[in-house]
Every structure is written in C-alpha cells, then in structure tokens.
Amino acid sequence: MPxxxxxxxxxxxxxxxxxxxxxxxxxxxxxxxxxxxxDQMNKLVEFLVGGVVFLIxxxxxxxxxxxxxxxxxESQKPYRRESDKVEIKEADIPSDLRDIVPxxxxxxxxxxxxxxxxx
Numbered sequence: 001m002p003x004x005x006x007x008x009x010x011x012x013x014x015x016x017x018x019x020x021x022x023x024x025x026x027x028x029x030x031x032x033x034x035x036x037x038x039d040q041m042n043k044l045v046e047f048l049v050g051g052v053v054f055l056i057x058x059x060x061x062x063x064x065x066x067x068x069x070x071x072x073x074e075s076q077k078p079y080r081r082e083s084d085k086v087e088i089k090e091a092d093i094p095s096d097l098r099d100i101v102p103x104x105x106x107x108x109x110x111x112x113x114x115x116x117x118x119x
Contacts, residue, residue, distance in 0.1 A: 046070040049078060055093065057101040062088050 003011075019026070049069045056063045063085040071078050090098065 043072070043074050045073050046079070047073065055097065055101050056085065060090075062090055062093055062098075062101070064088055 047070060049071050051066060051068045054065045054067070056065055065085045066083040068081045068083070069078055070081060093101075
C-alpha cells in the first residue's frame, strides 16, 4: 500500500528536524571520516624517482627491460619495480649498440643501460 502525501510530509519533517538537531555532530563525523580517508590515500601515494632502460641479449634475441624506482611519501623508502622483458627486433637496434650489448650469463641480467629517467 503506497503512502499518502501527508505521511511523506511527516516523514520529511522528522528527518529534517533530526538533521537540524544533529547537524554539528554530522559535520564533525564527516570531517573526521574525510580526514581519515585522505590520510590513508596519502600513505599510498608513491613518487617516481627515476627509471633505467636496459638492452639485454639472450643468444640471438634482444630484449628491453625497464626498472622504475619509486619512493613512498611517508617513509621515503625507495622501491624498485621491474617491467617484463619485451622482445625487440634486431633491426630496431642501432648497429653501434648491437655490437656492445653483453650476453646474459648464469641467470644474471646484465645489459646495456640505454636510457635514464630522473625526476
């Protein structure tokens, strides 16, 4: 059974009166919640400190790999994040770089540093 308009008016008046009476408490609660949410987001923010692109040779294949260095705002502790190796065609590498790229040995990734990003 639907409510008649007078019932909606009474319900609205009760809600409105409750809001007016408790408005200061509602504002204080909302301010605390927003402050808490912003503090939590601030802890999760990381800043990009720099990045390095390496050229890696495995047999006859060439790969590029990106290492990003980030730092979180609160502890200033640096982190290194790696990207996946992406195979690139030999034709895309300049010949002078192709000759000096070291081979990957013993599961150790050594490569030619071809670019550095600093912020």
